[in-house]
Amino acid sequence: MDAYWESFTPGEGRRRPRADALSDARRITLNGRWRFRLSPTAAGTGPAFVRAGFDDSRWDEITVPAHWVLEPVTPLAGGPARSLRGTGEGPVYTNTALPVPLDPPLVPTENPTGDYRLVFRVPDDWGAAVLRFQGIDSCAKVWLNGEPLGFSTGSRLPVEFDAPVVPGENVLAVRVHRWSSGTYLEDQDMWWLPGIFRDVEVIERPDGAIDDHFVHADFDHETGLGTLRVEASEPAVVEIPELGVRMAAGQSATVPVEPWSAESPRLYDGTLTGAGETVELRIGFRTVAVVDGTLTVNGRRVLLRGVNRHEHDPDSGRALDHQTMVRDIVLMKQHNINAVRTSHYPPHPDFLRLCDDYGLWVVVECDLETHGFIYAGWEGNPPADTRWLPAMLDRTRRMVERDKNRPSVIIWSLANESWVGENFDALESWVRDRDPSRPIHYERDPSYRNSDFYSLMYPAQELLEQIGRREEPRPEGVSDEEDSRRRTLPFLLCEYAHAMGNGPGSLVDYQRILESSDRFCGAFVWEWIDHGFRHRAGDGEYFMHGGDVAYAPNGGRYCLDGLLFPDRTPSPGLHELKKAIEPVAIEIDTTVSIRNRHDVRGLDHLAFRWRLEVDGERREEGDLPVPPVPPGESAEVPLPARPGGEPGEWWLTVEARLVGDTPWAPAGHVVAWGQGLLADGAPRSRPPRATTPARQADDGLIALGDARFDPVSGGLVRLGSVKVDGPVLDLGRAPIENDRGQGGVNDLASVWRAVGLDRLRHRTDLVEPDGDVLRVAGRAAASAHPHALAYRFDWCHDDGGLRVDVSVDFTGPWADTPHRHLEIVPPRLGLRMSLPAAYARARWFGRGPGESYVDSCAAARVGRYDATVEELQVGYPVPQENGNRLDIRWLELSGPGVPLLRVDGSPTFGFAARRWTSEELGRARHRHELVDSGRLWLNVDHAQQGLGSAACGPALPERYRVPRTSTTWSVRLSLH
Ligand code: IPT
Secondary structure, three states: OOOHHHOOOOEEOOOOOOOOOOEOOOEEEOOEEEEEEEEOOOOOOOHHHHOOOOOOOOOEEEEEOOOHHHOEEOOOOOOOOEEOOOOOOOOEEEOOOOOOOOOOOOOOOOOOEEEEEEEEEEOOOOOOEEEEEOOEEOEEEEEEOOEEEEEEEOOOOOEEEEOOOOOEEEEEEEEEEOOOHHHHHEOOOEEEOOEEOOOEEEEEOOOOOOOOEEEEEEEEOOOOEEEEEEEEOOOEEEEEHHHOEEEEOOOEEEEEOOOEOOOOEOOEEEEEEEOOOEEEEEEOOOOEEEEOOEEEEOOEEOOEEEEEOOOOOOOOOOOOOHHHHHHHHHHHHHOOOOEEEOOOOOOOHHHHHHHHHHOOEEEEEOOOEOHHHHHHOOOOOHHHOHHHHHHHHHHHHHHHHHHOOOOOEEEEEOOOOOOOOOHHHHHHHHHHHHOOOOOEEOOOOOOOOOOOOEEEEOOOHHHHHHHHOOOOOOOOOOOHHHHHHHOOOOEEEEEEOOOOOOOOOOHHHHHHHHOOOOOEEEEEEOOOEOOOEEEEEOOEEEEEOHHHOOOOOOOHHHHOOOOEOOOOOEOHHHHHHHHHOOOEEEEEOOEEEEEEOOOOOOOOOEEEEEEEEEOOEEEEEEEOOOOOOOOOOEEEEEOOOOOOOOOOEEEEEEEEEEOOOOOOOOOOOEEEEEEEEEEEOOOOOOOOOOOOOOEEOOOOOEEEOOEEEOOOOOOEEEEOOEEEEEEEEEOOOOOOHHHHOOOOOOOHHHHHHHOOOOOEEEEEEEEEEEOOEEEEEEEEEEOOOOOEEEEEEEEEEEOOEEEEEEEEEEEOOOOOOOOOOOOOOOOEEEEEEEEEOOOOEEEEEEEEOOOOEOOEOOOOEEEEEEEEHHHHOOOOOOOOOOOOEEEEEEEEEEEOOEEEEEEEEEEEEEEEEEOOOHHHHHHOOOHHHOOOOOEEEEEEEEEEOOOOOHHHOOOOOHHHOOOOOOEEEEEEEEEO
């Protein structure tokens, strides 16, 4: 057997790559139900299935496009057709590891292979045709009416064959191999999902059909003129009625135009008509240039506020329908995202059309990643082996040719994480020759010799600041010449702010740095969406990650690192990103200052509204007239209102809202906002409550007013009629993914576990009534460890409630345990108590409505909020700390049959309320494993560490950690 699937040759029998285009050529979609049979080796079902009379009636039926591992099919072992998800034969996830032995270009004999068959009809009057597959993973051989057409690798790229269709019935047979030589070039951090997963069509090619065309539409920002030239493979006429352009292909016309940008995606519709076909043109005029180390479009610096987007759907994997693509773009636009890096492969071509229409800057990345060679010390890495050059070049050409006419595409990215090699020189020069109009990106080669950008992933903020000042240290192993060239390049942060689990933190910090220097041209959060699969197993339905499949090696939870949950619910991280990158900065102090951070737009599409609140209650509101503010400039507007005489916190909030409907959001959508504290008058005082000295009560407890304490432990057991358990000091939290970062300094969770922060023992040394005060003192520490927290709780009545003044002191060797290298930084310092389950609602004055942490609180406004306990939880697919609210002045808990319990803090506090403990939260592996404990667990934090993004990236900055110093704070509990 000719083992085409494991040769260096990328394909055979294929047509030249060409532009993706919509045209009036007749086409038959072959999407639909096909026959399918899975086999254990590349031999498939054998040679017979290509024949017309082959009996496939006992085969499975499968949807095309789809991944067979997500569809009901007959497993290799036989039995009824069923979904393979959750088994090693189904979707498997690896990060950098290859699922095949490192033996390029060969693959194991165990190579699940899907034979697909379809009988389709062609009208009698059809002439020549092509058969087009937009994506097959990973290698396919194709037969039409029993004759082989050829084969191809390159999963996320189109392939076309000349298709000698016959009038009437035609039989298409496709053999798809899960593993192939292409596997070595497709080692992206994602699920391995074989199958015909993008559209299949037959397209008629009558005489004079236009095979390929190349739109060149430049914009001269000095003259305001656009120059259009459309090259065509056949003689053809270009018509753009709106511009009065009618000319032969190949000619050029220069006319006044409105340029295309992500902010104003102006497109001109037209046609390209040849003797046999009319191709639709959607022209956007724009010129991309790197000028003096700055990325410009149409003469202006642009700042890409981007995300890395994989194609993912929790049910269909990388087979996305149109609505899902639209949904992604609408969500991006609604959250102020203006750019996408198509990590790490060209997306479905319709996605880029939508980017043209809606307006997003796009970095299209090639389907090329050889990360797995890291396990061989990069020995045999394809970019450094000329035998792989044809396959690498094939991928580059198929990307550029397909997407060359999309105005949204402004940068080509040659590959991801493929280290270095001379083949990149060939790719670069091919791209420069074919499309000199777009700069090229490649991040991993420290010499950046093939890249027009200096680029990094996940640098620490300090390094990024140095880069902004052009003072970064020199990378190792590069020549003087390379280093000097690199220093002239714009900097593109191709991945940062790893959004795994709860996080990322510091989005505002990163944005401040990115805006501090023209050297920065943009940044892309890693990543857009969690790659989790909806899965039903055992006792529940959950989102499956790599570790939920018994397959080795697997990349575990690392595929859940997006700003959207797998079902496209925005995470708090996306809300924070929206705030951090908002295109208008509104700051309120003695005036309202409005800075226009758009690249090209003024602010006339926005209306400004203000609102004045006292302690979160609305007092006044109105429109804020804002003068025209050109991009990059600012205006100062006088305060529209002044605080009145009432005591309390007077907050002014100003919102910038869309004036009219847009394709991505209705009028009124809030694009940006700012808040300022105008006055902080003394709080309203509560009526004093009669207090009595602490005393021994009849029931053996200590009484302080209506509070009862345990005489031995000193713990509060009852407040009025409410049974309370606690409060006790709490130092732990259910680790978030960023608490489990790679490397010693980042894997905080293992330090916490090693030193027992999650299993503190309490010893009470003193329970002493002292007049109006009950003094309790003790020590909280973990078994086996000498470090401890010495604490004192002084209870008294104050301002209508029961107040506790807490003071804590870190004693013992916190930084110098038997694990000498481990610095113990507790993630939390606060009180925890449990309350009757009837408490079901929270009202508060502080940050909200969503969760907030010290390094991720910009999106949470100060105000008055209300939520049920269920609504307070954030459904991270892997349970972990969540739902915290910061800067709380007061919190009221209520529920049926229980008195309202109010918590006041001095200073302000953070709170979380849940139906399970932090320990239970930390132990659960999936959300459905969290069960109601029958109590409400309330955390009232004095401090909690930030989120960071150490799951992949720098350690949490010191300023967001809990300082290990002696400290005091007060909390008051009262019943109403
Ligand atoms: C980087 C990859 O480019 C990306 O695909 C993803 O794996 C991300 O990390 C982590 O989720 S590579 C890493 C070695 C920095």
